[in-house]
Amino acid sequence: MVSDRALQETLGIATPVSGWFTVEDRDSVMRLLPVADRLGEALLGNSAEWDELWRSLDNSKIWTAALRIPVENLSQMELFFVRLKERLSASSCQLWTLNHLLDEPSGGKVNLFSDMGNSGSLPVGIRSCRELLLRRPEADLMHKLLLMANSHGKSLLQRTDLLSVQEKLLPLMAPVYYLDSEGKDGIRNPEVRWTANRQIVSVEREIEKLANQEGRRMEVSDFLRNGSRQILANNSEIQFLLEQRVGASLRSLFFKSAKVNWISSSLQNGDVPRAFVDYLLPPSLGTFKQIDSALNDNLGILNAPYDYRIERDGESLEILLRSEQVADWQESSHVLHVEKKFSFRQENSLLDISYAVSNGTLVDFNGYLGTELNLGIREIHRNQVYSMVIDGKRIPMGEAFPLLYPSASKLTLKDGLLSCAFRLELDSPATISADWILGARGTAAPTEIQGLRLFVFWNLPMHGQITQRKRIRMRFSKRGLFQ
């Protein structure tokens, strides 16, 4: 429990702080509960002071008070409780236990300052490694993948095996994977991220082998150490980290045989790269540019938290996510009931994603329902090594981009150097928009290719209470060959 004034200062805000926050403490998460100092004082103070404070408090929030009970004197203790009871019963406040407060979603992460100086290639204005992790999601993900592999090793392996695994994790703590640099010495370089992901997946595979983990797995825990749970799903070929609290989007997607994390791009605006981020866009958008700017502005983004459920049947292991999402555009809000499902089936290199979206209102409208994927792409010696094929037609990525391809059913993207590839199979033809994700290197203009943004969408009539169903199959191959 910390003073709310201290937390206000740390967060750099002037308004009172309520709720709870998290802070990283070595390999674990510590919860910070701000205590309203003035509330504690006013509760036992005179009634004018209390009334003034009571009026100033935001009634929609929960405030925490800490009071010292005078245990040394019985009569004073009695008087204390009598006064407290009178004060509370006179005000129309609802009382909760601290546990109730902790069941509410976290207010976010708090940065504990540990000054690292200005060397170490930290971004301007950043003084600590923790701040770097907050500001650079690539380095943060690297750090969390490292911790994840370490905790997997600790929980599954015997001492000698664990030590050998930890030895392999040590090189991943090298500064190159955390420096905020776009050169070959920093995490903003796609090749550095590719090498890091390759090493991480090698270690995870070794842990699986040593621990005899052969089956399909789902793990719910706070992997990103931000106070909310994520779901880590694994089979023998695929691993993904799903953030159900952020629109049930994927934070990482590994294809283990090829040792590739497909979601590893770095975004220019410092946002976290994700895949399967859903949008409901107005159908008035006709050109690539309009769609692209709508995506940049997060127009109609469906990123409200989902409730999850893990389901099994003989053939599949699924995560069923349900939520009510609101898309805001054209000065109106559209309420949707969304059911999103990520499934592992018998075939290990296949990820099945299905949507059931229904209009939660009685008003009919048309909209583009789509999903965005930010994929990590490497440039090798300034040469493109990737090839894209849509419905059997080869797309010259250099010239064709930005691309708006109508009515596509199959999209294949292949890494020509490693031969690994993935294929998106859509159950009904959709429009695909594709363009490079660019980052800056040395110059102000972003010219460096960091990744590829795909947006797959359908134009759907959303009639009241009618459910629209869509399905995307994502197949992976080590050698670029598909059945």
Added chain:
Amino acid sequence: MNSEQIDLFVEEANGDVYIRIEGVFGFTQEASLKEKITELLDSPGKVWFLDVRQARFTEREYLPMFLDFLEKTKKNGAELVLVFDDDGNRKFFSPYAHLFTIIPDLNSYRQKGVFKKLRSMGVSYSRQTGIRLSPLIALVLIAILFGWFATLFGIVREQNADLRDREAHLAEMSRDAERMQNELEYLQSVIGPLKNLGLVVDSTTSKKSSARIRSWTRYLDRLEGERREK
């Protein structure tokens, strides 16, 4: 949204499902834990492992919940195995420990072949009879039983050897007797013609006896004389 606060791990392999829960479970987590586990138990599975080694239960209401889980798996023709090895959970589950199948860790279950079969038989018998033995006691019992069997086997073997010796001795003696009989017959056959010629004197045909028989009156006299002397 309470389910957000539960750390959960689910792994499935070969029809077995392993579930691990972590954290401190108080009043507020009860409903969400029940919901999450019940959802999972509704799906197919032969053996369900529920690992509570890293879980602490602060409310007694969790016990009936685990009994419900057990009932549910039984209804589905499956088996529920609790995994823990610490005093806290042992104490918590003690009122119904005889109903649950409890193992200290999963490694023994992951063994293949004979050991796996033995373990599953053990689980099955334990469930049917309600008798549970700790590995140490089981080892001691096995050692005692083995000692008994070894002693019994030793005794039987020793007696067998003794019998065989006696049989051999008997056979040898029979052979000797037969040989001697043969020799006797041979000798009789050799001396037969000589006896017929009266050249051989034996107890029945000796000169002394015949002489005695011939002078039997004198013999009677002597007998009479001896009687009188007495």
